[in-house]
Amino acid sequence: MSVPTANLATFKIPAVTNEPMKTYSSGSAERAGLEAALKELRGQVPLDIPCIVNGEEVRTGIIEKQVMPHEHKTIVCNYHNADEVLVTKAIDGALAAKQDWENTPFNDRAAIFLKAADLISTKYRYKIMAATMLGQGKNAWQAEIDSAAETCDFLRFGVKYAEELYTVQPPQNSNGTWNRTEYRPLEGFVFAVSPFNFTAIGANLVGAPVLMGNVCVWKPAPAATYASYIVYQIMREAGLPAGVIQFIPGPAPEVVGQVLKHPDFAALHFTGSTHVFRKLWKDIGNNIENYKSYPRIVGETGGKNFHMVHKTGNVKSVVHNTIRSAFEYQGQKCSACSRAYFPDNLWPEIKAGLIEAHKRLQVGSVEDFKNFMGPVINQQSFDKIKGYIDWAKSDAESEIIAGGSYDDSVGYFVQPTIIVTTNPKSRTMMEEIFGPIVTIYVYKADEYESTLDLVANSSAYALTGALFSQDRYATILGANKLRHAAGNFYINDKCTGAVVGQQPFGGGRASGTNDKAGSASILSRFVSPRSIKESFVDLDDFVYPSNLA
Incomplete structure (x- = not known):
């Protein structure tokens, strides 16, 4: 049967704000609640997940497995394929x-x-x-x-x-309509x-x-x-x-x-x-x-998202934002920073900061709350990322300055990897990896404008990008040059972390x-949409006023 139209002419929804974030700090109630949920799920696996058609569970017997990426011998669920x-x-x-x-x-x-x-x-x-x-x-x-x-x-x-x-x-209504x-x-x-x-x-x-x-x-x-x-x-x-x-x-x-x-x-x-x-x-x-x-x-x-740094960029901010953007959730965000362009005047300080920050990154089980990073999603992803790391190790134009190791014996773990290249169009600067790898190209600080052109035009993707600058004119130039290089553009902030209601998300080109x-x-x-016009006054004649004598 059809549902009748409501008698509500208008109504107002409750005020909408972003969901408050919980911290899960040690000893907090939310930490205890989450640990209990993890323990409960551990005790239930492997679960049996059906298809749901017309509200009814359907088990086809065509079974696939979803495993825990950090412990790939453990099955989260067996699910039925349609x-x-x-x-x-x-x-x-x-x-x-x-x-x-x-x-x-x-x-x-x-x-x-x-x-x-x-x-x-x-x-x-x-x-x-x-x-x-x-x-x-x-x-x-x-x-x-x-x-x-x-x-x-x-x-x-x-x-x-x-x-x-x-x-x-419609803002206008003719008389009688x-x-x-x-x-x-x-x-x-x-x-x-x-x-x-x-x-x-x-x-x-x-x-x-x-x-x-x-x-x-x-x-x-x-x-x-x-x-x-x-x-x-x-x-x-x-x-x-x-x-x-x-x-x-x-x-x-x-x-x-x-x-x-x-x-x-x-x-x-x-x-x-x-x-x-x-x-x-x-x-x-x-x-x-x-x-x-x-x-x-x-x-x-996908994306081949960038951090572009002007010679006036704040080094500490650049380092911390790049580490987060490149390595949170193992670089498996569509928006993750995968290529970075740093000026040579700041590079020694940035390099030292990245290497020091990299030492603090802990990788391991998601059930250990001290770990900043967990596993990549599956064997296929692990093998793909491993291939890029192995390629960088053998490439004469690339140098791995941090990370570069991996281990899939228990889970699909890849260490966060920082590559420096002398070729701004090397494989790891151009191809989407979707893993914890960021490649850096160091440019001459006085070649800012031409490097902006390089950033803007060297990728098929245009999802996210960030510009770090303390010079407003340089910021304006960068924002204009990079207008079509990213659908989500960040100034002095990382290129990840779009929030619903604050930064609508999406990109152009191949993204x-x-x-x-x-x-x-x-x-x-x-x-x-359907445009509806309702007339309240009948048309007396078809003749135009100009037709009259």
């Missing part, structure tokens, strides 16, 4: 749920999202953090800012931005493909379109299956009807093939590799004549469509 038949059932189920969800008033959709955020903030905070730590290799702080705080922020600010979007209405804009959900279903590195991104990839009245088929990243499953369960507990989100882990060829050939495919919401995103875009293009409408394609992929997660702009991609 096959082609189940994917088709999920799509059909989503379409069957579409009408009632589309007709659900915004205040009711908003209530579900606000409740889900409160559930994460309180009841499930430590559970979802423990899942992110053990399943995705994050330390306590990184799990807090991701699975707890940012997930809450995406859900709450999404409601705030949706409220703002709905209020954008009333104009208005209806922000309809898309005609069809949305396909969300989420990455391993942020639990919050998975929540937003499905949350943004669903908040706007769409139904969604969700393929979570294999290495984030359990945390994604918790997000799904929380949404259901908050009141999301069955079928609105279909949770279908599965191998990409089977899932994607079924989705992209369906005539009701309406949008792709993607975060992942550039290679995969481009392949999906091509496949959508090749199927374009099969679709009822032109699908929306929204994606954020994605720059639709800015955490803003009203991305929500607009998942609606199809």
